[in-house]
Amino acid sequence: MVFSSKEFLGIFLPLVLLGLLLCRRSEWRRVLLIAASLWFYAQWNVSYLPLLLGSICCNWLVGRFMVARRGTRVGKYALWLGVTANLFTISFFKYWNFLVEDVPGVFSTATTHQLALPLGISFFTFQQVVFLVETWRGRIGRVHPLEYGFFVAFFPQLIAGPIVDYQEMRPQLAKTSFLGTQRQILAGVFLFVCGLFKKVVIADLLEPWVAESFDAWEGKLLGATDVWLSTFAYSFQLYFDFSGYSDMAMGLALLCGLRLPANFNSPYQATSIGDFWRRWHMTFGRLIRNYLYLPLLGSSPGPMRMVLGLVAVMFLGGLWHGAAWTFVAWGVAHGVALAAAMVFRKSPLGKQVATWAEKRLFRLGWMQACWLATFLFVVLSRVLFRSPSMGTASFLGQTLGGASGWASPHLSSAEIYWRAIILTSLFVFVRIAPNTLQILQRENVTTTVPKDLVATRLIWQPNLRWGLVFGAMLLLSVLAVVNRDSSPFIYFNF
Amino acid sequence: MTRFLTGTALGAVATWLAWVPLCQYWLPHANGVHWFLDQAYARKDQALATTTAPRVVLVGASSVAYGFRANVMARELDRPVINYAGTAALDIDFLLWRLVPNLHAGDTVVLPLEHAYYGESSRRSALCLRAMSAIDPQTGGQLVPWLGSRVAARTDPAWLLASAPVPGAVRREINEEVSPLGDYVNNQPAAPGTAFAKNKIERLAKALQAPPSTPGASPLWEHLAEPIARLQTNGVKVLAAQANYFADPAYDTPIWQEFFGEIAQSWDRMNVPMVGKPSDGFFPEEKMWDSRSHVVESASEDRAIHFAAQLLPLLPSPQD
Numbered sequence: 117m118v119f120s121s122k123e124f125l126g127i128f129l130p131l132v133l134l135g136l137l138l139c140r141r142s143e144w145r146r147v148l149l150i151a152a153s154l155w156f157y158a159q160w161n162v163s164y165l166p167l168l169l170g171s172i173c174c175n176w177l178v179g180r181f182m183v184a185r186r187g188t189r190v191g192k193y194a195l196w197l198g199v200t201a202n203l204f205t206i207s208f209f210k211y212w213n214f215l216v217e218d219v220p221g222v223f224s225t226a227t228t229h230q231l232a233l234p235l236g237i238s239f240f241t242f243q244q245v246v247f248l249v250e251t252w253r254g255r256i257g258r259v260h261p262l263e264y265g266f267f268v269a270f271f272p273q274l275i276a277g278p279i280v281d282y283q284e285m286r287p288q289l290a291k292t293s294f295l296g297t298q299r300q301i302l303a304g305v306f307l308f309v310c311g312l313f314k315k316v317v318i319a320d321l322l323e324p325w326v327a328e329s330f331d332a333w334e335g336k337l338l339g340a341t342d343v344w345l346s347t348f349a350y351s352f353q354l355y356f357d358f359s360g361y362s363d364m365a366m367g368l369a370l371l372c373g374l375r376l377p378a379n380f381n382s383p384y385q386a387t388s389i390g391d392f393w394r395r396w397h398m399t400f401g402r403l404i405r406n407y408l409y410l411p412l413l414g415s416s417p418g419p420m421r422m423v424l425g426l427v428a429v430m431f432l433g434g435l436w437h438g439a440a441w442t443f444v445a446w447g448v449a450h451g452v453a454l455a456a457a458m459v460f461r462k463s464p465l466g467k468q469v470a471t472w473a474e475k476r477l478f479r480l481g482w483m484q485a486c487w488l489a490t491f492l493f494v495v496l497s498r499v500l501f502r503s504p505s506m507g508t509a510s511f512l513g514q515t516l517g518g519a520s521g522w523a524s525p526h527l528s529s530a531e532i533y534w535r536a537i538i539l540t541s542l543f544v545f546v547r548i549a550p551n552t553l554q555i556l557q558r559e560n561v562t563t564t565v566p567k568d569l570v571a572t573r574l575i576w577q578p579n580l581r582w583g584l585v586f587g588a589m590l591l592l593s594v595l596a597v598v599n600r601d602s603s604p605f606i607y608f609n610f
Numbered sequence: 611m612t613r614f615l616t617g618t619a620l621g622a623v624a625t626w627l628a629w630v631p632l633c634q635y636w637l638p639h640a641n642g643v644h645w646f647l648d649q650a651y652a653r654k655d656q657a658l659a660t661t662t663a664p665r666v667v668l669v670g671a672s673s674v675a676y677g678f679r680a681n682v683m684a685r686e687l688d689r690p691v692i693n694y695a696g697t698a699a700l701d702i703d704f705l706l707w708r709l710v711p712n713l714h715a716g717d718t719v720v721l722p723l724e725h726a727y728y729g730e731s732s733r734r735s736a737l738c739l740r741a742m743s744a745i746d747p748q749t750g751g752q753l754v755p756w757l758g759s760r761v762a763a764r765t766d767p768a769w770l771l772a773s774a775p776v777p778g779a780v781r782r783e784i785n786e787e788v789s790p791l792g793d794y795v796n797n798q799p800a801a802p803g804t805a806f807a808k809n810k811i812e813r814l815a816k817a818l819q820a821p822p823s824t825p826g827a828s829p830l831w832e833h834l835a836e837p838i839a840r841l842q843t844n845g846v847k848v849l850a851a852q853a854n855y856f857a858d859p860a861y862d863t864p865i866w867q868e869f870f871g872e873i874a875q876s877w878d879r880m881n882v883p884m885v886g887k888p889s890d891g892f893f894p895e896e897k898m899w900d901s902r903s904h905v906v907e908s909a910s911e912d913r914a915i916h917f918a919a920q921l922l923p924l925l926p927s928p929q930d
Contacts, residue, residue, distance in 0.1 A: 302614060321768035538771065583617015588625040590618065592767045595629075599736065599766035 117159040119308075119364045120315050121602035128156065133371065136295045145294035146266055149372060153271040157235070164234045167205075168269065174201065175244040176264045179251045183258050195252040199245055206241045209233055214439030236275040238436055238610050240268055242403060247282050249407060256282055263289055272368035276361055276607040278379040278399040284563040288374050296373040302578045303559040304370030306586055310552050311363030313589040316596035318542070319357035320603055325349040325535060329512060330502050337525040343499075343515045345527075345535050350502050351495045352542045354606055355384060358397070361605045363552050366561055377402075378553055378562040381569060384494070384546040387486040389453045391568075392494060398566070404433050422458060427451035437501070437610045442509055446500040453493055550574050626762075633762040633770070638744045640773040644737060647696050648744035649784040654694050654792035658709075661690035663716035664926060669705050670853055671698035671724045672794065673903035677854035677891075678722070679914040680791035686918035687925065693792035698724055699737040702830070706837035708749050715845025718925055720885065722851035724903060727830055728873060729822030736764035797899040799906045806900070813901050818860040821869035826876045838880060847926055850877040851885040854913060856902040857892035886920045 117123050132152045139145045158165045178198035185191035213228040247267075250256045259267075259282075267285055268274075296304055329338055329346030362379040369376045383396035393401045412425045427448060434447015460466040473479045499516065503509035514520075524532060550572035553562065558575055576582055638648060658667070666687060668674050674695035683691040694705060702723065709719060734754060742750030743761045751757045789795050800806040822828065838848050850873075860866060870888045877884050890913075897909035905913065 298611065302611065317768050317771075321772045324772055578611055578614035580613045580617040580620075583614040583619075584621035584624070585617075586614070587618040587621020587623075591622040591625045591629070595763070596766050596768050599764055600769065 117156060118602050118604050118608070119361070119368070120312055120597060122597060123159070125597060128152070128159075129368075136372065142293040142295075145372075146262060149271075149294060150262065150265050150269055153266075153269040153274060156271040157269070157274060160235045161232065164232075167234055167237075168240065171202070171205065171240065171244065172265050172268050174198070175248060175268075176259065176261055179248060179256070179259060179264070182248070182251050183256075186252075186254060191252065195248055198248045202241050202245050202248075206237055209237055211435070211439045218439075218441060233609075235608060239277050239279055240274060242436075243279050244268060246279075246403065246407060250281070250283060256286075270369070270372075270374075272365040272372075273376055276358075276365075276605055276610070277397070278362065278365065278377050279403050280377060280399070281402075284377060285374075288563075292373045294372050294374075296371050299559070299578070300370045300373060303556055303561060303576065304367040306367070306576060306582070307370065307552055307556060307561060308364050308367030309586060309590050309593060311360040311365075311367060312593045312597070314356040314360030314363065315605070316600070316602075317592050319353045319360060319606075320596070320600070321538075322349040322353035322356075323603065326353055326502070330504070330508070337520065338512075338515050339520055339524045340516055340518045340522045341524040341532060342527065343512050345532070345539065347495060347499055347512075347516065348539045348543075349535070351384075351498050352539065352546070354498065354501075355546060356542075357606045359551075361607060366552075370561060375561060375563045377564045378566055380551065381553055381566045382546065382551045384491055385487065386490050386494075387483050389450065389457050389490055389493065392490055393450075393454070394568070395566070398564075400433070400436075404429050404436075408432060419459070419462065423455040426455045426458065430454060441506050442500050442503050445506065445509070446497055449497050449500065629767075630758055630762040633765050634743065634747075634758050636770060637740055637761065637765070640770055644740040644744045646784075646787070647700065647741045650696060650788045650792070650794075651745045653784065653788050653790065654692060657690075657692045657791050658694075658712050661692065663714045664718070665690040665692060665713070665716075666718045666720060666921070666925070667691075667709060667713065668693045668695055668720050668722065668792075669702060669709070670695040670722045671700070671727075672696070673724050673853040673855070674722050675792070675794040676797050676899065676904040677910050677913055678793070678917065679910050680793050681789065682911050682914035683918045683921075684791070686915060687922060689925075691791065693789075695722075695792070696741075697737075698726055699735050700741050701733055701738050701833070702727060703833040703837055704738070704742055704746075704749065704753060706834065706841065707753065708746055709846075710837055710840050710844070713841060713844065713846045716926055717845075718847040718849060718921075719841060720849045720851055720921070721882070722853045722891070723830075724853045725821060725855075725869075728825035728828045728869075730828070733829070733833070734760075739764060793910070795907070797904060797906050797910070799896075799899065799908075810898065810900055811895075814856055814895055814898060816902070818858045818902075821866055824872075825869055826872045828876075831876055831880065835880065838882065842881070847924075848882050849885050849921070849924060850882050851917070852888045852891035854891045854893060854903060854905050854909075856898050857889075857894055858902075861888065861892065883924065885924060886917065890916065890920070 117128060119125075132148070135148045135152070136145050139148055154165060154169070157168055175198060178194050178201075181194050182191045182198075185194065208229075209231060210233055212223075212226075216223045216226050216228050247256065263286075266289065267280070267282055273280055326346050326349045329343050330350065359380045366376050366379075377399050379398050381395040381398065383392050386392035386395050409425055409429045412428065413421060417425070428451070430447045430451030431444060432447070433450070434443040434445070437443045437447070461470075469482065473482050496516075499512050500509050503512060527535075550570075553566070553569060554572040555574055555576045557565070557569065557571070637644065639645070658665075666683065666689060668678055668680070668691070672695065675693055675697075678693060678695075680691040680693040694709065696705070702721070706719070713719065739750075739754065739757065739761045742754065743757055747757060754760060787794060787796050800810065841848055855861075874884050893905050893909050893913075897905050899906045
């Protein structure tokens with residue numbers, strides 16, 4: 117059951133909202149939301165519900181134990197035990213087969229398992245690891261079990277984030293009635309429909325074009341034009357799929373009177389790879405920066421340590437997305453790009469460029485060049501991210517470069533033009549249009565506001581004009597939902 | 611709040627008012643089965659318009675379009691034969707209503723219908739509505755009130771955008787797919803070992819599903835009664851037959867034999883004689899093309915010759 121499915125929109129969500137309206141006490145609403153979240157999770161695979169419940173219970177118990185033994189060696193052991201247990205669980209489900217099959221000589225005598233990857237395990241595991249670390253650091257005290265269960269299982273963020281920090285949720289959880297105000301509900305519904313539109317009308321539109329090159333290339337002739345179109349299509353599909361999911365998650369949380377952290381801030385407008393990671397999957401970026409990169413650096417890091425740290429962290433970031441060499445290569449590529457950008461910034465030439473960039477005309481050109489380079493790097497690295505194997509990635513990479521010629525063997529010129537028109541329209545949209553965070557910035561829809569969030573004149577108000585936009589998006593989204601089986605969000609695979 | 615809700619309603623209505631004509635304009639150009647059907651039926655209608663009675667017109671789904679050869683039958687029967695079959699998604703009553711004004715005394719309609727038609731109908735599917743709208747919106751509109759709106763309501767915007775190239779674009783050549791007499795002609799056997807051949811074997815290996823439980827009570831009969839009566843009143847002979855299928859041993863079981871018997875009885879009640887017996891349409895694995903109901907070219911020619919021999923005694927003579 118995904119947010120864009122008929123079951124979710126036609127049964128689950130109306131029942132949950134009705135239940136919230138009927139419950140008079142906030143305690144009851146919280147219990148209702150926990151039960152609904154577990155029902156939501158069980159809809160995917162009920163046999164993994166005990167895993168989720170077990171994970172919640174164990175982590176809560178470890179957290180409670182650490183609070184009681186704070187500052188002691190036993191408390192530290194408990195932290196290590198908790199973190200290790202979490203990492204072992206995710207490793208078993210997510211990485212075991214990869215280690216056995218794809219890493220030569222490591223576990224070559226072991227056997228693989230046929231268990232499906234539990235939905236959302238990468239998200240709820242790391243959310244709880246952060247909880248344990250922060251508890252050990254003394255920033256989190258005793259937590260009521262229901263509050264903790266709600267924090268982990270809350271269905272809008274359970275499956276694919278945002279990865280929530282308990283400290284940013286706690287003040288809300290203490291005060292909320294678990295039902296949004298009228299204004300919050302309007303903004304939440306608007307945000308949800310924006311996300312639904314992005315997912316079912318835009319992202320799903322691009323899927324067949326992506327699959328043509330990435331899934332069905334074997335035995336099929338492809339030209340550079342095919343692969344370029346599919347690569348751009350995938351870049352926009354991933355953008356609108358994940359951005360749509362994040363909007364829907366934030367919108368659903370608002371209906372329940374809660375705010376989630378921002379997860380997206382126009383990443384394709386980034387002017388450097390570091391800037392990109394501050395805008396794309398922001399809560400994941402925050403996680404790896406605070407809990408991997410900064411601890412790796414230590415208090416006074418040298419340049420080499422910083423470079424190696426970036427590459428190592430992005431290597432792990434790649435692995436977080438999936439147990440495959442393609443993800444590893446994608447992560448390392450981003451790590452190298454981040455390191456190269458950092459080295460350039462600190463080099464004499466980089467400093468000189470920074471001086472020149474104070475002049476307005478140069479700055480304008482320089483920023484556009486940086487943006488274009490960043491965008492192209494991100495798009496090209498998507499070939500690694502989307503390819504099912506390194507062999508496919510290598511083949512598609514060579515084809516992109518024109519190894520099989522430029523012309524498409526199976527697309528007519530009209531089809532190429534049509535796709536180019538759609539992709540160019542999306543390109544212009546993501547380049548210049550304000551995002552939902554900007555449009556809804558007065559509504560206080562997130563716990564965190566990105567520092568570089570640019571103000572826009574397009575501010576949402578519950579007025580006639582925004583109603584028109586909303587009505588159009590709603591109708592087109594409904595048409596898409598009722599006429600097609602829902603497809604899962606891409607980040608559900610991670 | 612009130613203004614926002616008013617705006618929402620207005621926005622939805624305005625979008626709908628734009629969406630309906632947009633679908634009508636765009637759908638005929640969009641890639642998809644309905645586009646192929648539109649082009650294929652233009653060809654079949656052309657064949658119909660350039661021939662006169664006495665003719666034989668085959669009506670059914672893709673098993674018939676791939677599985678009979680109109681030119682071979684024409685040679686054997688010494689009269690024009692047109693393959694008016696399309697796809698199982700296209701409702702038969704729509705095709706028959708289109709034939710009513712175009713056929714005359716002395717013509718014969720043969721209905722080798724696929725088994726699915728005898729079940730609980732999935733009538734007026736989204737594809738059927740789209741195809742009706744593309745092929746013949748006038749006849750479609752008479753059968754389905756508010757056809758344009760219904761098509762728009764069952765069209766996914768993402769699909770339409772993904773499927774629509776620039777209007778007027780040249781795509782695959784319909785002449786290579788459909789013969790001048792309406793046969794689907796690209797059913798050449800695949801080389802052994804290819805992905806296509808492997809895929810075919812997998813499809814054939816799938817167990818045969820149980821037949822529709824009560825074919826005699828199918829809504830099909832009600833939907834066909836009027837157009838068939840109109841054709842018969844106009845002096846057009848209507849016959850039924852068996853479509854082509856993979857020769858699955860399951861067809862010998864009592865449940866299937868009962869199914870075939872009930873179909874024959876139902877046609878009999880409609881005053882529509884059946885040509886041949888069910889096993890006439892069964893073919894072994896090597897004669898199948900890409901599914902359990904599409905045969906290869908050589909088998910379709912054999913079937914046409916055999917079927918023409920069965921049909922000949924039942925046809926009205928040219929003098930009638």
